[in-house]
Amino acid sequence: MTVLIKGAGVAGLTAALELTRRRIAVEVMDAAETVGTGASNYAGGMLAPYCEREAAEEAVLTLGLSSADWWAEAVPGEVSRKGTLVIAAGRDSVELDRFASRTRGYEWVGGNTIGELEPDLAGRFDRALFFPEEAHLDPRKAMAGLYKTLVEKGVRFHLGSTEPPADTAFSAVVECTGAAAIDTTPGLRGVRGEMLFLETAEISFSRPIRLLHPRHPLYIVPREDHRFMVGATMIETDDDGPITARSVMEFLNAAYAVHPAFGEARLVETGVGVRPAFADNLPQVLEQEDGFSIAGMHRHGFLLAPAMAQQLADRICAGGHEQLYAQGALQ
Numbered sequence: 001m002t003v004l005i006k007g008a009g010v011a012g013l014t015a016a017l018e019l020t021r022r023r024i025a026v027e028v029m030d031a032a033e034t035v036g037t038g039a040s041n042y043a044g045g046m047l048a049p050y051c052e053r054e055a056a057e058e059a060v061l062t063l064g065l066s067s068a069d070w071w072a073e074a075v076p077g078e079v080s081r082k083g084t085l086v087i088a089a090g091r092d093s094v095e096l097d098r099f100a101s102r103t104r105g106y107e108w109v110g111g112n113t114i115g116e117l118e119p120d121l122a123g124r125f126d127r128a129l130f131f132p133e134e135a136h137l138d139p140r141k142a143m144a145g146l147y148k149t150l151v152e153k154g155v156r157f158h159l160g161s162t163e164p165p166a167d168t169a170f171s172a173v174v175e176c177t178g179a180a181a182i183d184t185t186p187g188l189r190g191v192r193g194e195m196l197f198l199e200t201a202e203i204s205f206s207r208p209i210r211l212l213h214p215r216h217p218l219y220i221v222p223r224e225d226h227r228f229m230v231g232a233t234m235i236e237t238d239d240d241g242p243i244t245a246r247s248v249m250e251f252l253n254a255a256y257a258v259h260p261a262f263g264e265a266r267l268v269e270t271g272v273g274v275r276p277a278f279a280d281n282l283p284q285v286l287e288q289e290d291g292f293s294i295a296g297m298h299r300h301g302f303l304l305a306p307a308m309a310q311q312l313a314d315r316i317c318a319g320g321h322e323q324l325y326a327q328g329a330l331q
Protein backbone atom coordinates (compact mmCIF):
# COMPACT_ATOMS: atom_id res chain seq x y z
CA MET A 1 0.00 0.00 0.00
CA THR A 2 1.21 3.39 -0.96
CA VAL A 3 0.87 7.12 -0.27
CA LEU A 4 0.11 9.38 -3.24
CA ILE A 5 1.64 12.84 -3.24
CA LYS A 6 -0.23 15.31 -5.40
CA GLY A 7 2.05 18.12 -6.55
CA ALA A 8 5.75 17.92 -7.39
CA GLY A 9 6.85 21.32 -6.13
CA VAL A 10 9.19 21.80 -3.23
CA ALA A 11 6.53 20.76 -0.70
CA GLY A 12 5.67 17.54 -2.56
CA LEU A 13 9.21 16.45 -3.38
CA THR A 14 10.57 17.08 0.13
CA ALA A 15 7.58 15.19 1.57
CA ALA A 16 8.23 12.32 -0.84
CA LEU A 17 11.87 12.07 0.23
CA GLU A 18 11.07 12.26 3.92
CA LEU A 19 8.43 9.52 3.64
CA THR A 20 10.75 7.38 1.54
CA ARG A 21 13.46 7.72 4.18
CA ARG A 22 10.97 6.27 6.64
CA ARG A 23 10.33 3.32 4.36
CA ILE A 24 6.85 4.42 3.35
CA ALA A 25 6.03 3.63 -0.28
CA VAL A 26 5.29 6.82 -2.25
CA GLU A 27 4.13 7.78 -5.73
CA VAL A 28 4.05 11.38 -6.97
CA MET A 29 1.75 12.96 -9.52
CA ASP A 30 1.72 16.45 -11.01
CA ALA A 31 -0.47 18.22 -13.52
CA ALA A 32 2.65 19.52 -15.28
CA GLU A 33 4.92 17.47 -17.55
CA THR A 34 7.97 18.09 -15.36
CA VAL A 35 8.60 18.60 -11.64
CA GLY A 36 9.02 22.01 -10.03
CA THR A 37 7.04 24.15 -12.47
CA GLY A 38 4.94 26.04 -9.90
CA ALA A 39 6.07 28.79 -7.54
CA SER A 40 9.11 26.63 -6.80
CA ASN A 41 10.42 27.41 -10.28
CA TYR A 42 10.73 31.12 -9.51
CA ALA A 43 12.11 31.07 -5.97
CA GLY A 44 15.31 32.79 -4.95
CA GLY A 45 16.38 29.67 -3.09
CA MET A 46 17.49 31.67 -0.06
CA LEU A 47 17.73 29.63 3.13
CA ALA A 48 17.70 32.74 5.26
CA PRO A 49 15.93 32.20 8.59
CA TYR A 50 17.47 35.24 10.27
CA CYS A 51 16.76 37.70 7.44
CA GLU A 52 13.22 36.36 7.06
CA ARG A 53 12.62 36.81 10.81
CA GLU A 54 12.70 40.56 10.19
CA ALA A 55 9.16 40.34 8.81
CA ALA A 56 8.04 36.88 9.92
CA GLU A 57 7.08 34.96 13.03
CA GLU A 58 9.74 33.41 15.28
CA ALA A 59 8.62 29.97 14.04
CA VAL A 60 10.08 30.75 10.61
CA LEU A 61 13.47 31.12 12.26
CA THR A 62 13.25 28.10 14.55
CA LEU A 63 11.79 25.79 11.88
CA GLY A 64 14.22 27.08 9.26
CA LEU A 65 17.46 26.80 11.23
CA SER A 66 18.22 23.22 10.16
CA SER A 67 16.99 23.67 6.59
CA ALA A 68 20.44 24.13 5.01
CA ASP A 69 21.65 20.90 6.64
CA TRP A 70 18.63 19.01 5.31
CA TRP A 71 19.19 20.31 1.80
CA ALA A 72 22.94 19.64 1.92
CA GLU A 73 22.20 15.99 2.68
CA ALA A 74 19.34 15.70 0.17
CA VAL A 75 21.14 17.36 -2.77
CA PRO A 76 24.87 17.10 -2.03
CA GLY A 77 26.95 19.96 -3.41
CA GLU A 78 23.98 22.24 -4.10
CA VAL A 79 23.95 24.32 -0.92
CA SER A 80 26.17 27.38 -0.76
CA ARG A 81 26.89 28.48 2.81
CA LYS A 82 28.28 31.94 2.27
CA GLY A 83 25.77 33.94 4.32
CA THR A 84 23.68 36.94 3.31
CA LEU A 85 24.78 40.55 2.93
CA VAL A 86 22.17 43.23 3.63
CA ILE A 87 22.96 46.70 2.30
CA ALA A 88 21.24 50.07 1.90
CA ALA A 89 22.05 53.26 0.05
CA GLY A 90 23.48 55.96 2.34
CA ARG A 91 20.19 57.91 2.39
CA ASP A 92 18.33 54.73 3.48
CA SER A 93 20.86 53.79 6.13
CA VAL A 94 18.19 53.92 8.85
CA GLU A 95 16.60 50.89 7.15
CA LEU A 96 19.61 48.83 8.24
CA ASP A 97 19.05 49.81 11.88
CA ARG A 98 15.36 49.00 11.59
CA PHE A 99 16.12 45.62 9.99
CA ALA A 100 18.74 44.81 12.65
CA SER A 101 16.32 45.66 15.45
CA ARG A 102 13.86 43.04 14.21
CA THR A 103 16.15 40.02 14.00
CA ARG A 104 19.46 38.50 15.13
CA GLY A 105 22.28 36.35 13.78
CA TYR A 106 24.14 39.22 12.11
CA GLU A 107 27.39 41.14 12.35
CA TRP A 108 27.69 44.81 11.49
CA VAL A 109 30.36 45.21 8.83
CA GLY A 110 32.01 48.33 7.41
CA GLY A 111 33.16 49.27 3.94
CA ASN A 112 36.41 47.28 4.07
CA THR A 113 34.70 44.03 5.06
CA ILE A 114 31.99 44.57 2.47
CA GLY A 115 34.75 44.79 -0.15
CA GLU A 116 36.42 41.64 1.19
CA LEU A 117 33.15 39.70 1.13
CA GLU A 118 32.03 41.02 -2.24
CA PRO A 119 34.89 42.67 -4.16
CA ASP A 120 32.46 44.09 -6.73
CA LEU A 121 30.79 46.12 -3.95
CA ALA A 122 34.10 47.61 -2.72
CA GLY A 123 33.75 51.34 -2.10
CA ARG A 124 30.03 51.35 -2.84
CA PHE A 125 28.50 50.95 0.65
CA ASP A 126 29.73 52.16 4.06
CA ARG A 127 28.05 49.63 6.30
CA ALA A 128 26.01 46.46 6.03
CA LEU A 129 24.59 43.54 7.98
CA PHE A 130 26.25 40.20 7.39
CA PHE A 131 24.38 37.01 8.34
CA PRO A 132 27.19 34.41 8.23
CA GLU A 133 25.07 31.33 8.98
CA GLU A 134 22.64 31.71 6.09
CA ALA A 135 22.78 29.74 2.86
CA HIS A 136 21.26 29.54 -0.61
CA LEU A 137 20.71 27.06 -3.41
CA ASP A 138 19.48 27.05 -6.99
CA PRO A 139 15.85 25.90 -6.74
CA ARG A 140 15.78 24.43 -10.24
CA LYS A 141 18.89 22.35 -9.60
CA ALA A 142 17.58 21.35 -6.18
CA MET A 143 14.25 20.20 -7.66
CA ALA A 144 16.05 18.24 -10.39
CA GLY A 145 18.33 16.69 -7.76
CA LEU A 146 15.41 15.63 -5.56
CA TYR A 147 13.61 14.16 -8.57
CA LYS A 148 16.68 12.14 -9.57
CA THR A 149 17.17 10.83 -6.03
CA LEU A 150 13.51 9.86 -5.72
CA VAL A 151 13.54 8.03 -9.06
CA GLU A 152 16.70 6.20 -7.98
CA LYS A 153 14.90 5.21 -4.79
CA GLY A 154 12.15 3.67 -6.88
CA VAL A 155 9.48 6.38 -6.49
CA ARG A 156 7.07 6.33 -9.44
CA PHE A 157 6.17 9.68 -10.98
CA HIS A 158 2.98 10.36 -12.91
CA LEU A 159 3.56 13.66 -14.67
CA GLY A 160 1.15 15.56 -16.90
CA SER A 161 -1.87 14.16 -15.09
CA THR A 162 -4.49 15.31 -12.61
CA GLU A 163 -6.08 11.87 -12.28
CA PRO A 164 -4.56 9.44 -9.76
CA PRO A 165 -3.06 6.41 -11.51
CA ALA A 166 -5.62 3.62 -11.69
CA ASP A 167 -3.18 0.75 -11.18
CA THR A 168 -2.36 1.51 -7.53
CA ALA A 169 -4.62 1.48 -4.48
CA PHE A 170 -3.51 4.44 -2.41
CA SER A 171 -3.91 4.40 1.35
CA ALA A 172 -3.70 8.17 1.63
CA VAL A 173 -3.23 11.27 -0.48
CA VAL A 174 -0.95 14.16 0.51
CA GLU A 175 -2.02 17.35 -1.29
CA CYS A 176 0.95 19.61 -2.08
CA THR A 177 -0.63 21.60 -4.88
CA GLY A 178 0.57 25.06 -3.84
CA ALA A 179 -1.57 27.93 -5.07
CA ALA A 180 -4.00 25.52 -6.73
CA ALA A 181 -5.29 24.74 -3.22
CA ILE A 182 -6.42 28.34 -2.60
CA ASP A 183 -9.99 27.70 -3.78
CA THR A 184 -10.43 24.59 -1.62
CA THR A 185 -8.49 25.45 1.55
CA PRO A 186 -10.23 27.86 3.94
CA GLY A 187 -8.03 30.83 4.86
CA LEU A 188 -5.48 30.26 2.10
CA ARG A 189 -4.70 33.29 -0.10
CA GLY A 190 -2.29 34.08 -2.92
CA VAL A 191 0.70 36.43 -2.73
CA ARG A 192 2.09 37.22 -6.15
CA GLY A 193 5.87 37.15 -6.52
CA GLU A 194 7.50 38.60 -9.61
CA MET A 195 11.16 38.07 -10.46
CA LEU A 196 13.63 38.29 -13.32
CA PHE A 197 17.02 36.98 -14.33
CA LEU A 198 19.86 39.27 -15.37
CA GLU A 199 22.99 37.97 -17.06
CA THR A 200 26.32 39.75 -16.95
CA ALA A 201 29.94 38.65 -16.70
CA GLU A 202 30.86 42.08 -15.32
CA ILE A 203 29.71 41.30 -11.78
CA SER A 204 30.40 38.38 -9.44
CA PHE A 205 28.63 37.87 -6.14
CA SER A 206 29.19 34.94 -3.79
CA ARG A 207 26.01 35.26 -1.77
CA PRO A 208 22.52 36.80 -1.82
CA ILE A 209 22.58 40.57 -1.55
CA ARG A 210 19.52 42.26 -0.06
CA LEU A 211 19.07 45.95 -0.78
CA LEU A 212 16.86 47.66 1.79
CA HIS A 213 14.65 50.49 0.58
CA PRO A 214 11.55 52.03 2.17
CA ARG A 215 9.35 51.13 -0.82
CA HIS A 216 11.24 48.83 -3.17
CA PRO A 217 13.46 46.39 -1.27
CA LEU A 218 14.98 43.72 -3.48
CA TYR A 219 17.39 40.84 -3.37
CA ILE A 220 19.88 39.54 -5.89
CA VAL A 221 20.81 35.87 -5.74
CA PRO A 222 23.83 34.72 -7.77
CA ARG A 223 23.43 31.65 -9.98
CA GLU A 224 25.77 29.81 -12.32
CA ASP A 225 26.61 31.12 -15.80
CA HIS A 226 26.79 34.79 -14.77
CA ARG A 227 23.08 34.86 -13.96
CA PHE A 228 21.44 36.75 -11.12
CA MET A 229 17.94 36.14 -9.86
CA VAL A 230 16.38 39.49 -8.92
CA GLY A 231 13.22 39.52 -6.82
CA ALA A 232 10.67 39.70 -5.58
CA THR A 233 7.37 41.54 -5.32
CA MET A 234 4.82 40.72 -2.62
CA ILE A 235 1.40 41.57 -4.03
CA GLU A 236 -1.82 40.42 -2.38
CA THR A 237 -3.42 38.63 -5.32
CA ASP A 238 -3.47 35.19 -6.90
CA ASP A 239 -3.07 36.72 -10.36
CA ASP A 240 -0.22 34.82 -12.03
CA GLY A 241 -0.19 36.84 -15.24
CA PRO A 242 3.06 38.22 -16.70
CA ILE A 243 5.29 40.58 -14.74
CA THR A 244 4.25 44.23 -14.93
CA ALA A 245 6.33 46.98 -16.52
CA ARG A 246 6.37 48.78 -13.16
CA SER A 247 7.95 45.81 -11.41
CA VAL A 248 10.55 45.38 -14.14
CA MET A 249 11.44 49.08 -13.88
CA GLU A 250 11.70 48.95 -10.09
CA PHE A 251 13.86 45.82 -10.15
CA LEU A 252 16.17 47.25 -12.78
CA ASN A 253 16.50 50.60 -10.97
CA ALA A 254 17.31 48.86 -7.71
CA ALA A 255 19.78 46.45 -9.35
CA TYR A 256 21.46 49.45 -11.00
CA ALA A 257 21.73 51.09 -7.57
CA VAL A 258 23.51 47.99 -6.26
CA HIS A 259 25.97 48.04 -9.16
CA PRO A 260 25.82 50.15 -12.34
CA ALA A 261 27.16 47.26 -14.44
CA PHE A 262 23.69 45.74 -14.12
CA GLY A 263 22.66 48.47 -16.56
CA GLU A 264 24.47 46.55 -19.30
CA ALA A 265 23.22 43.13 -18.20
CA ARG A 266 20.92 41.10 -20.41
CA LEU A 267 17.39 40.58 -19.17
CA VAL A 268 17.11 36.87 -19.97
CA GLU A 269 13.94 35.75 -18.19
CA THR A 270 11.03 37.06 -16.19
CA GLY A 271 8.68 35.00 -14.08
CA VAL A 272 5.74 35.08 -11.70
CA GLY A 273 4.82 32.65 -8.95
CA VAL A 274 1.86 32.74 -6.61
CA ARG A 275 2.80 31.98 -3.01
CA PRO A 276 0.01 30.29 -1.07
CA ALA A 277 -0.27 31.78 2.42
CA PHE A 278 -2.43 31.68 5.55
CA ALA A 279 -3.16 34.80 7.62
CA ASP A 280 -0.08 34.31 9.83
CA ASN A 281 2.08 33.44 6.81
CA LEU A 282 3.09 30.13 8.42
CA PRO A 283 2.71 26.79 6.62
CA GLN A 284 0.57 23.98 7.99
CA VAL A 285 0.21 20.23 7.74
CA LEU A 286 -3.56 19.76 7.62
CA GLU A 287 -5.48 16.54 8.08
CA GLN A 288 -7.87 15.83 5.21
CA GLU A 289 -10.58 13.29 4.60
CA ASP A 290 -8.25 11.08 2.55
CA GLY A 291 -4.89 12.01 4.07
CA PHE A 292 -3.08 15.30 4.60
CA SER A 293 -2.11 18.50 2.87
CA ILE A 294 0.94 20.69 3.22
CA ALA A 295 -0.25 24.20 2.54
CA GLY A 296 0.70 27.85 2.93
CA MET A 297 4.44 27.79 2.25
CA HIS A 298 4.27 31.55 1.47
CA ARG A 299 7.74 32.97 0.83
CA HIS A 300 9.46 30.18 2.75
CA GLY A 301 8.95 27.09 0.64
CA PHE A 302 12.62 26.14 0.41
CA LEU A 303 13.39 27.31 3.91
CA LEU A 304 10.53 25.47 5.61
CA ALA A 305 9.67 22.51 3.35
CA PRO A 306 12.10 20.19 5.18
CA ALA A 307 10.46 20.96 8.54
CA MET A 308 6.97 20.52 7.10
CA ALA A 309 7.96 17.24 5.41
CA GLN A 310 9.30 15.98 8.74
CA GLN A 311 6.09 17.04 10.51
CA LEU A 312 4.06 15.18 7.91
CA ALA A 313 6.18 12.04 8.20
CA ASP A 314 6.07 12.20 12.01
CA ARG A 315 2.29 12.43 11.95
CA ILE A 316 1.93 9.58 9.50
CA CYS A 317 4.40 7.41 11.45
CA ALA A 318 2.71 8.29 14.74
CA GLY A 319 -0.60 7.11 13.37
CA GLY A 320 -1.96 10.60 12.79
CA HIS A 321 -4.00 9.14 10.00
CA GLU A 322 -5.51 5.93 11.27
CA GLN A 323 -6.72 4.97 7.82
CA LEU A 324 -3.12 4.40 6.76
CA TYR A 325 -2.70 1.73 9.38
CA ALA A 326 -6.12 0.27 8.83
CA GLN A 327 -5.33 -0.15 5.15
CA GLY A 328 -1.90 -1.57 5.82
CA ALA A 329 0.31 1.18 4.37
CA LEU A 330 2.18 1.38 7.64
CA GLN A 331 3.23 -1.21 10.17
Ligand SMILES: Cc1cc2nc3c(=O)[nH]c(=O)nc-3n(C[C@H](O)[C@H](O)[C@H](O)COP(=O)(O)OP(=O)(O)OC[C@H]3O[C@@H](n4cnc5c(N)ncnc54)[C@H](O)[C@@H]3O)c2cc1C
Pocket residue numbers: 006007008009010011012029030031032035036037038039040041042043044045046047161162176177178179180192193194195231232233272273274275276296297298299300301302303304
Ligand atom coordinates in the same frame (compact mmCIF):
# COMPACT_ATOMS: atom_id res chain seq x y z
C1 LIG B 1 9.50 35.08 -6.76
C2 LIG B 1 9.55 34.13 -5.61
C3 LIG B 1 10.69 34.04 -4.84
C4 LIG B 1 10.77 33.15 -3.77
N1 LIG B 1 11.95 33.03 -3.07
C5 LIG B 1 12.03 32.12 -2.06
C6 LIG B 1 13.25 31.94 -1.37
O1 LIG B 1 14.25 32.58 -1.67
N2 LIG B 1 13.28 31.03 -0.36
C7 LIG B 1 12.19 30.27 -0.01
O2 LIG B 1 12.29 29.47 0.91
N3 LIG B 1 11.02 30.41 -0.69
C8 LIG B 1 10.93 31.32 -1.69
N4 LIG B 1 9.75 31.48 -2.37
C9 LIG B 1 8.58 30.72 -1.94
C10 LIG B 1 8.54 29.34 -2.55
O3 LIG B 1 8.82 29.39 -3.91
C11 LIG B 1 7.13 28.76 -2.32
O4 LIG B 1 6.82 28.80 -0.95
C12 LIG B 1 7.11 27.30 -2.77
O5 LIG B 1 7.58 27.19 -4.08
C13 LIG B 1 5.72 26.70 -2.67
O6 LIG B 1 5.90 25.36 -2.98
P1 LIG B 1 4.70 24.35 -3.19
O7 LIG B 1 5.31 23.04 -3.46
O8 LIG B 1 3.73 24.51 -2.07
O9 LIG B 1 3.95 24.91 -4.48
P2 LIG B 1 4.38 24.88 -6.02
O10 LIG B 1 5.84 25.03 -6.19
O11 LIG B 1 3.52 25.90 -6.69
O12 LIG B 1 4.01 23.42 -6.50
C14 LIG B 1 2.68 22.98 -6.63
C15 LIG B 1 2.66 21.87 -7.65
O13 LIG B 1 1.35 21.28 -7.67
C16 LIG B 1 1.02 21.00 -9.00
N5 LIG B 1 -0.44 20.90 -9.06
C17 LIG B 1 -1.35 21.89 -8.92
N6 LIG B 1 -2.61 21.39 -9.02
C18 LIG B 1 -2.48 20.05 -9.21
C19 LIG B 1 -3.42 18.97 -9.38
N7 LIG B 1 -4.73 19.16 -9.33
N8 LIG B 1 -2.93 17.72 -9.57
C20 LIG B 1 -1.60 17.51 -9.63
N9 LIG B 1 -0.66 18.50 -9.46
C21 LIG B 1 -1.11 19.74 -9.27
C22 LIG B 1 1.60 22.15 -9.78
O14 LIG B 1 1.79 21.79 -11.15
C23 LIG B 1 2.93 22.37 -9.07
O15 LIG B 1 3.98 21.59 -9.62
C24 LIG B 1 9.65 32.35 -3.45
C25 LIG B 1 8.49 32.43 -4.23
C26 LIG B 1 8.44 33.30 -5.31
C27 LIG B 1 7.20 33.33 -6.15
